[in-house]
Amino acid sequence: MSVEKLKLLYIDDEPQNLELFTCAFKREYNVVCASSASNGIDILKEHNGFPVIIVDQRMPKMTGTEFIDEIKADFPDAVIIILTAYVDHDALIEAINAGRVYRYIIKP
DSSP states (O other): OOOEEEEEEOOOOOOHHHHHHHHHHHTTEEEEEEHHHHHHHHHHHHTOOSSSSEEEEEOOSSSSSHHHHHHHTTOOOOEEEESSSSSSHHHHHHHHTTOOSSSEEEEO
């Protein structure tokens, strides 16, 4: 009996991060990647949401927290995790306190 994998959307502007993430998690999750926040929004609409969204904080044109602000009303049940190599404490704390982010993880 085959168990359906949980769908997970990962958004990052660095292609090597997308590839590494997919390789690391493809056995446990149905990983879909987006190379920008706007591409992530398009994919969310196309798939009618994802239960889990992991988004990089620092991206050109739209940050991870700006992305969350853009999609949260349409996808309120998504568990959202911010993954970042740079800590913008004020933006992350505000996002967590407002209940928009489940957790943030610092990239190694």
